[in-house]
Amino acid sequence: MLFNSLHFLVFFPLVVGLYYALPPRWRAPLLLLSSYYFYFSWRPVYTLLLLATTLLDYYSGVRMSWLGTKQQRRPWLYLSLASNLGTLFIFKYFNFFRETAGALAASLHLPYAVPVLELVLPVGVSFYTFQSVAYIVDVYQGKLEAERNLGRFALFVAFWPQLVAGPIERGGQMLPQLRQPHAFDYDNVASGLRLMAWGMFKKVVIADRLALLA
Structure with a gap:
C-alpha cells in the first residue's frame, strides 16, 4: 500500500477513527492488526519475513535479558545479527556482489557460474531490519530492558506509519510511547x-x- 494511493485514503481515516473509538486496551491490537494488513496488502508472502524477524528478535531479546554477562548474551546477539543482516544481504546485495565477482572472474579467465536470484526486494526491509537490530544491540549492551510483551514488540517492528519509509526508531524512544494511552487532541x-x-x-x-x- 502506498501513501499516495486511494487504498491508503480509505485505510488511514478508518484506522484513526477506530483507534479513538475503541477502549484503550484494544488500541494496540488495532495498530498491530492494521500494520500487518498494511504490509500484507503489498505482497502477502513477505509478511512471513517480517513475522520471522519479529519472533527471532523478540526471543533473542528475552533470552539475553535472562543472562547476566555480555559473554553469555553474545551467542544470541550473533544469531540475531546473522539472521537480520544475512536476510538483508540476500535481498539487497547478493546479485550486486555476484556480478562483481563474475566480472572479476571473467577478467582472470576463471570459470564462474553462480545463479542470479530473481527476488523482489521487500518494501521497508532495511528500515524494520535495522530498527530491530538496534533494539537487539541495546538489549545486549544493557541500555534497554527487553520487551516481554510480544504484541507490543511486534508493533514496534511493524508500526505502519514508519514501516516502509522510516524513520528508524530506537526502542528506548518508541516502546514507552506504545505503553502509554493517547487521548484525542x-x-x-x-x-x-x-x-x-x-x-x-x-x-x-x-x-x-x-x-x-x-
Whole structure:
C-alpha cells in the first residue's frame, strides 16, 4: 500500500477513527492488526519475513535479558545479527556482489557460474531490519530492558506509519510511547493533517512530476 494511493485514503481515516473509538486496551491490537494488513496488502508472502524477524528478535531479546554477562548474551546477539543482516544481504546485495565477482572472474579467465536470484526486494526491509537490530544491540549492551510483551514488540517492528519509509526508531524512544494511552487532541490532529497534506502535495504534485523529466 502506498501513501499516495486511494487504498491508503480509505485505510488511514478508518484506522484513526477506530483507534479513538475503541477502549484503550484494544488500541494496540488495532495498530498491530492494521500494520500487518498494511504490509500484507503489498505482497502477502513477505509478511512471513517480517513475522520471522519479529519472533527471532523478540526471543533473542528475552533470552539475553535472562543472562547476566555480555559473554553469555553474545551467542544470541550473533544469531540475531546473522539472521537480520544475512536476510538483508540476500535481498539487497547478493546479485550486486555476484556480478562483481563474475566480472572479476571473467577478467582472470576463471570459470564462474553462480545463479542470479530473481527476488523482489521487500518494501521497508532495511528500515524494520535495522530498527530491530538496534533494539537487539541495546538489549545486549544493557541500555534497554527487553520487551516481554510480544504484541507490543511486534508493533514496534511493524508500526505502519514508519514501516516502509522510516524513520528508524530506537526502542528506548518508541516502546514507552506504545505503553502509554493517547487521548484525542484536536490541535495535534489538525497539525498532523496539515503536515500530511503538505507532504502529499510535495510527493504527488512536485516530486512525481519532476521524476517524469529525469
